Amino acid sequence: MNILLTADFGSTFTKVSAVDIDNKKIVGVAKSFTTIETNVCEGFDNALKELYAICGKIKFSKKFASSSAAGGLKMISCGLVPDLTAKASKMAASSAGAKVLKTYSYELSEHELEEIFVLKPDIILLSGGIDGGNKDVIVENAKKLASIDSNFSVIVAGNKTVSGKIAEILEKSGKKAIVTENVMPEFNKLNILPAKEKIRDLFIENIIEAKGLSDIQKLMDREIVPTPLSVYEACEILEKEIGTLMAYDVGGATTDVYSMAAGTPTMLNVVIKGLPEPFAKRSVEGDIGVRYSISSLLEEAGADNISRNISVSVKEIINWVETCKKTPETLPKTETEKKIDEELASQAVLISANRHCGFFESYYTPVGETFMQTGKDLSDVKYIIGAGGSVINAENPKKILEKALFSPLDFSILKPKSAKMLLDKKNIFAAMGLLSREHPKTAVKIMQDEFLELGNDS
Amino acid sequence: MDKKVTLVLGVIGADVHAVGIKILDYAISNAGFNVINLGVMVSQEEFINAAVESAADAILVSSLYGHGEIDCRGLREKCDEAGLTDIKLYVGGNIVVGKSDFAEVKETFVKMGYDRVYPPGTSPETCIRDLKIDFDL
Numbered sequence: 253m254n255i256l257l258t259a260d261f262g263s264t265f266t267k268v269s270a271v272d273i274d275n276k277k278i279v280g281v282a283k284s285f286t287t288i289e290t291n292v293c294e295g296f297d298n299a300l301k302e303l304y305a306i307c308g309k310i311k312f313s314k315k316f317a318s319s320s321a322a323g324g325l326k327m328i329s330c331g332l333v334p335d336l337t338a339k340a341s342k343m344a345a346s347s348a349g350a351k352v353l354k355t356y357s358y359e360l361s362e363h364e365l366e367e368i369f370v371l372k373p374d375i376i377l378l379s380g381g382i383d384g385g386n387k388d389v390i391v392e393n394a395k396k397l398a399s400i401d402s403n404f405s406v407i408v409a410g411n412k413t414v415s416g417k418i419a420e421i422l423e424k425s426g427k428k429a430i431v432t433e434n435v436m437p438e439f440n441k442l443n444i445l446p447a448k449e450k451i452r453d454l455f456i457e458n459i460i461e462a463k464g465l466s467d468i469q470k471l472m473d474r475e476i477v478p479t480p481l482s483v484y485e486a487c488e489i490l491e492k493e494i495g496t497l498m499a500y501d502v503g504g505a506t507t508d509v510y511s512m513a514a515g516t517p518t519m520l521n522v523v524i525k526g527l528p529e530p531f532a533k534r535s536v537e538g539d540i541g542v543r544y545s546i547s548s549l550l551e552e553a554g555a556d557n558i559s560r561n562i563s564v565s566v567k568e569i570i571n572w573v574e575t576c577k578k579t580p581e582t583l584p585k586t587e588t589e590k591k592i593d594e595e596l597a598s599q600a601v602l603i604s605a606n607r608h609c610g611f612f613e614s615y616y617t618p619v620g621e622t623f624m625q626t627g628k629d630l631s632d633v634k635y636i637i638g639a640g641g642s643v644i645n646a647e648n649p650k651k652i653l654e655k656a657l658f659s660p661l662d663f664s665i666l667k668p669k670s671a672k673m674l675l676d677k678k679n680i681f682a683a684m685g686l687l688s689r690e691h692p693k694t695a696v697k698i699m700q701d702e703f704l705e706l707g708n709d710s
Numbered sequence: 711m712d713k714k715v716t717l718v719l720g721v722i723g724a725d726v727h728a729v730g731i732k733i734l735d736y737a738i739s740n741a742g743f744n745v746i747n748l749g750v751m752v753s754q755e756e757f758i759n760a761a762v763e764s765a766a767d768a769i770l771v772s773s774l775y776g777h778g779e780i781d782c783r784g785l786r787e788k789c790d791e792a793g794l795t796d797i798k799l800y801v802g803g804n805i806v807v808g809k810s811d812f813a814e815v816k817e818t819f820v821k822m823g824y825d826r827v828y829p830p831g832t833s834p835e836t837c838i839r840d841l842k843i844d845f846d847l
Contacts, residue, residue, distance in 0.1 A: 333759045385764035439746040439760055523751045617724045618775050624751060
């Protein structure tokens with residue numbers, strides 16, 4: 253029997269699954285608390301014991317792993333103009349599976365330098381200026397980053413004219429600097445793959461060790477990848493089989509949104525504005541999550557608003573938020589708690605959808621009404637997939653995911669008009685991304701079988 | 711040309727005249743300039759963002775639909791604010807409505823901070839000649 257093991261090291265749980273490659277199905281899944289502070293191997297062993305308890309002792313043909321432990325891959329991106337190179341570098345970092353803590357534009361201020369020191373990123377992606385364009389700002393920022401007493405690595409992906417000089421400045425200060433192609437070599441031309449590759453290389457070389465995953469790495473048959481990158485790859489491969497899709501992963505700390513679609517205009521008389529966005533796009537909202545980031549989610553969604561939507565008092569909502577902040581592993585027990593948890597997940601989907609999808613503005617010109625589209629038009633997307641504890645364990649996951657659909661309240665946001673809803677009920681998304689690297693067809697087949705379709709009755 | 715001069719080109723405001731801008735892009739690029747063509751319906755902010763990112767030497771604003779005066783006002787001040795203090799501003803097309811005296815129109819735009827102002831029917835060669843003068847080519 254050819255049985256493969258996938259393991260995902262999260263910030264609270266280590267999840268393992270056993271996949272029967274020949275019969276294209278999941279044999280068993282199990283999870284245990286991650287003990288990153290003490291020893292990740294312990295969490296892994298416990299999860300394995302759980303798994304063996306379900307399906308007996310297994311000899312695995314291969315073992316793959318992903319990780320978002322110890323805060324995941326923490327990155328900061330820097331660019332010049334907010335809508336141009338700063339946005340491009342944020343997109344590059346997001347597509348590599350990083351948690352982008354902050355994105356800075358223009359010359360860094362003293363305050364921002366202090367912020368970087370406090371945030372302790374693993375990697376900084378430094379960009380700014382198209383090739384042959386502005387070079388003063390990126391050079392100045394390199395000097396400022398060099399002055400920070402912290403051991404992050406820097407990927408230099410800006411104006412090629414000064415890349416070498418920048419690497420020198422950073423290396424003198426003892427920081428690892430890796431030069432790659434500009435994220436925006438020509439005006440409004442996105443080039444994020446080279447930076448994405450360098451982030452991956454750096455993750456393998458440095459970050460795995462820094463996160464205390466070296467021992468786990470030795471047990472695995474492939475390099476450990478950041479969990480969001482694994483989900484990203486699962487989405488990419490699934491799209492090829494079933495068509496355009498979006499996925500929402502509502503987590504404790506972040507909400508990740510993936511869209512696999514061209515996003516070209518579906519309306520007439522459209523002029524496209526702003527940076528062209530990639531077919532495979534990931535955005536990560538660091539302030540939107542249902543446990544660690546629950547306070548900022550509540551602030552954005554509004555306690556009054558939530559109270560009205562579900563007829564629960566503001567006091568009860570605040571109580572739940574306080575509980576989740578203190579003990580993030582809390583699960584909702586009472587009817588009221590379940591209601592609040594579900595509504596917060598809905599709001600997380602709504603807010604992150606509105607940020608991820610493109611929008612249009614209408615203008616009256618001498619030739620009639622004309623629309624300006626910024627970002628991706630996802631009106632025609634065929635599937636929406638829900639993932640993350642609060643979504644998959646909800647009594648009515650469909651209600652949560654419906655927030656990802658077009659709404660007359662936000663008529664200018666180009667969200668899917670009607671899409672089939674799927675649920676990653678068994679929490680196998682990341683595992684299928686790992687599997688897809690060697691067995692793409694098997695991974696697609698399993699996702700098609702295991703993802704629960706949410707009909708009208710559920 | 712020894713040095714490469716970078717120009718940001720676009721049709722300002724809610725103006726969708728897409729043909730002239732392509733001809734200008736073609737002619738000016740062929741004359742050896744590095745042209746960043748933003749196309750139609752370009753806001754002042756987009757002109758400035760593109761100029762900052764590309765360290766452009768000049769912004770060439772085109773307007774065909776008669777609202778040029780309103781659309782172009784304040785671009786110089788925004789450039790100053792963005793630190794683009796040495797940038798040259800060119801403007802041309804049908805920049806005002808009707809058949810007004812061009813000398814007056816020109817004065818209005820010069821006061822608004824534009825370095826070169828062109829009347830309707832100007833050929834690209836005129837603009838290219840001026841660019842060469844302004845940038846010592």
